[in-house]
Amino acid sequence: MKRFMAMLLVLTLSGSILAGCGAPKETAGDDNTPPAVNEQKPAENEAVEGQMAKIGLGHITSIAKSKDLEGEKAPVGQVDTVMVAAGFDKDGKVIKVTIDTAQTKVEFDKDLQVTTDVAQNGKTKVELGEEYGMKKASQIGKEWFEQAAALGEWMVGKTVEEIKAMELKDGKATDAELASSVTVSVGDYIAAVEEAYNNAIEIGNGAVKLGLGTEISMAKSKGYSKADGKETLPVAQVDTVMTVGAFDADGKVVGTIIDNAQTKVQFDAEGKVTTDKNAEIKTKVELGAEYGMAKASTIGKEWFEQAKALGEWMEGKSVDEIKSLKVKERDESHKNVPDVPELTSSVTITVESYIATIEEALTNAK
Template sequence: MKKILLFFLVALLLIAPLSACRKEPTPSPSPSPTGGASPSPSPSAPSGGGEGGEMKMGLGIVASVAKSKNAGEADGAAQTDMTIAAVVLDKDGKIVKCVIDAVSAAIAFNKNGELVTPPSTEFKSKDELADEYGMKKASSIGKEWYEQAQAFASYVEGKTIAEVKDIKVDEQNYPTGADLKSSVTVSVGAFMQAIEKAASSAQDAPEGLSEGDALRLGIVTDMSKSASATAEKDGTAQLTVTVAATTQNSGGVITGNIIDSCITTVAFTKSGTITTDLSTEFKSKNEMGEGYGMKKASAIGKEWNEQAKAFSEYVVGKTLSEVKGISVSEGGTPQSEDLKSEVTISIGDFIKAIEKSAVGG
C-alpha cells in the first residue's frame, strides 16, 4: 500500500510543472472602437492590410531654374526643371506607395527680348514622354528616364524617410550602392528631396484608401502668361505646373487626391539678358500657404491651398467620368452650389491633372 501511495505522489510531482509551463494561446487584438490602426503587416506580407485613417498621403515638388541661360548668337532659355513625388505612408511612417515624375521645360527667347516659344505650348512630363525622352541610348544600363524613376520609387517602398535620406550617393547625387545603381544611374538628389517634401507634408488619408489602391501623378503645364520684353518692361517666361496625385481602387473610384501648383518665373531684358537670380528656390502654392496671398481677395475668404484641398475632398468617392462631368463656367470656375461655396478659383487644370492621374471613363 505504501508503495502505491509513493507512486502516486511521484506522478503528481512530475505532472504539476508541465501544467504550470503550458503556454496559453495569445488572443487576437480586438478592433479599436475608434477605428484606430491595426498592426501593420511585415514587409514580406502581401499589401492591402492598411486602410485610410491610419495612413497618410503626401505630394512634394522641387523646382529649379538654374540651367537657364542668356540669349546671344543662340537663343536664350528660361529652363524649369521640376521634380514631383507622391507617397502613401503607413501608420509607422513607412512608404507603401511612391511615384516620381518630372518636367523639363525650356522657354526660348532671343537677343531682342522676344519670346520664341509660343505661349500656347504645353510641355509633357518625362513619364509622358517615355521613350521619346531619349535617354536609353546614352544610358550605361540601357534604361529610359521613366524606367529609372520607377525603379527608384520601387526601391524606397518599405523604407522610412530617415532610410531614404540615408541612401548612399556621390557628390553629384548619383547612387553608389550596388543594389541601386544596377537599375538607377541618373542623379537622385531631386528625387530624394521631393520624397522628403511629400512625406513631411503628408496628411491623414481618406478612410476609403487602402494599401492596394493604385497611386498615379497627373501634370499639366501652362506658359500662357509669358511675354516678350519691351523698352519699358522686362520680358517674362512664366511656367505654371499643376499637379494631381490620385489613388483609385480596383473599381476606379478615387480614394485619395492631392492637388498642388508651382509657378516659376524668369525675367529677361530687351537685349535677352536674364535678370532673375537663378539660385531662387520656388515654393509650391501649398507650401506657401497663406503666404500666397489669395485670402484677402477671395469672395469666400479662403486661401488657394484651402480651396485646392476642398476640391480634392470633393472628388474623393467619385469616378473619373464623374469628375469630368463637374459643371464649370467658361472661365473654369465651379457652377454647382455644393462646390462653389468652398471653391471659387478656376478648376479647369485641376480636372485636367486628375484626368491624367486617373483611369476610367
C-alpha cells in the same frame, strides 16, 4: 404503494443528476469557440498594417539652368520641377511612389521674342518616355523613366530615414544592385520623398492605387515689346499643376492633394535673367497667405484653402462624377468655376486643370 412512490422518487433524482452533468452551453469567447470568431476586426477608420494611411506630394523647383542672351546664343527660361507622389502606411513605410520631373524650356530669339510654341502643353520626363533620349547615352542602357521606376521600387517598404541612409557618391547610388538600374543623381528625389512624408495627409481606408497627374502650361510667357511708351519685358512663365490621387478598388477618390507651381523667369531689355536663379521657388500651397488671393477673393479664401476644399469635395467620387461637375464662366480668366451649392462658398478658382489632372492621376495610378 410506498415501494412505488420510492422508486418514482429515485428515478426523478437520477434524471436531475444526469441533466446537471450534461455538456455546458457555448458562450462567446469560450476556449471552444472557433478562432475565427475571436478575431478582432479593425475599427472603420483604423489604419491597417501594409495599407496606405497617408499620401504626400514632394517637389523641388529650380530655374538655375536658365540662360542669358550672349552673342549668338539666344536666352532660355528653364524650369525644372521634381515631383514625388507617395503613399505611406501607418508606420511611415513607403507603400506606393511615383517619381517624375518636368524639365520645361521657354526659348527666345535674339530679339527677345518667344520661339517656343507656348500653346502646347509641356511634357514630363515620364511622359516623354523613349523620346527623352537618355538610353543612347546611358551606360546601363536604360531610359530616364525606367530608372525613376527602379528607384521608386527600391523605396517601397522603407521608411524615409532608411531611404535617406542610401550611400551616395557624387549624388549617385553606390549600392551595386541599385547602381545596375539607376545611374541618375538621386539627391533631389530623396529630398522630395522626405517632403512628401513631412507634408502627408491622412486618408480613409480602402486606397489600393496611387497616381500623379500633371499639366504644364507656358501660355503666359511673353516676349519683349514697347508700345505707346510702355515697355513689356520678356518673361518665361511655367505653370505646373500637380495632383496626387489615392483611389479605391472601384476607382473612387480616397484622398487627393492639389498644388500649382507658378514659376517666372524674368529678363531685362538686354536679355539678361533678372530673377534670382538660386532663390527658393515656392508653389501656391507653400506660399500660403503670401500668394495674396484672399484680399481679392469674393469669398475671402486663399488659393491653398480653395484647392483643399476642391480636393475634399472629390473624395468618395469617381472621376466621371468629378468630370460632371457643373461649372460657370465668371470672367475671361475664370471660365470653369464650380456652380454647385456645396462648392460656391469655398471654391471660386477655375477648376478645369485640377479635374484634368485627377483624371490623369487615375490613368497613371498603380
